[in-house]
Amino acid sequence: MAESKLAEVMAELAALEDPKARAVNERHGDDHGVNLGRLRALAKRLKTQQDLASRLWETGDTAARLLALLICRPKAFGRDELDAMLREARTPKVHDWLVNYVVKKNPHAEELRLAWLADADPVVASAGWALTTERVAKKPDGLDLSGLLDIIEARMRDAPERLQWAMNHCLAQIGIEHPEHRARAIGIGERLQVLKDYPTPSGCTSPFAPVWITEMVRRQQDSTAV
Known part of the structure; x- marks a missing residue:
């Protein structure tokens, strides 16, 4: 069930790919082509799902990681887990959202x-x-x-x-x-x-x-x- 849910969400993210958005994002060092407004709308529909967030993060895909940061439970992460995630955050937007949306709310x-x-x-x-x-x-x-x-x-x-x-x-x-x-x-x-x-x-x-x-x-x- 979890794998099918992940595949479903990844397909939705792929469908949101916009070459114009990718061109703008790449100028800022971000390697994804998803309009952030649409990404937030998807996150709002999915609501909080920590397990799905973890699976999305593990894909390494930038859009998937941004979505993961919107649907995760910030207080659910351990110290070492957040440290590892920060060091894996390759792009500026993932780095910024991880710090602002997750780490700042973590004990x-x-x-x-x-x-x-x-x-x-x-x-x-x-x-x-x-x-x-x-x-x-x-x-x-x-x-x-x-x-x-x-x-x-x-x-x-x-x-x-x-x-x-x-x-x-x-x-x-x-x-x-x-x-x-x-x-x-x-x-x-x-x-x-x-x-x-x-x-x-x-x-x-x-x-x-x-x-x-x-x-x-x-x-x-x-x-x-x-």
């Missing part, structure tokens, strides 16, 4: 955050920084924000792309959420110049930390002034 998140931050693999380390950014925003008690800024200042400019983005996000979040560290966060961004010239579409906020921090703080102040 082992803090233990994994600390382990991944210190990992020699920059992609794994980027997951540690993503979890740290979440804590900066939502549960900063116990974090050494000055120490994090020290590491960012020393390492971000020469970090590989995925890790650099994650560290930059953490830098911006510290500056946005913690006024006592804001001037230093902006100063680090200005000195390092990371992502200063990143092409930003009209209407979007630049990922350059000084601009990002200033804009988000302005929005917060405007919302409280109303």
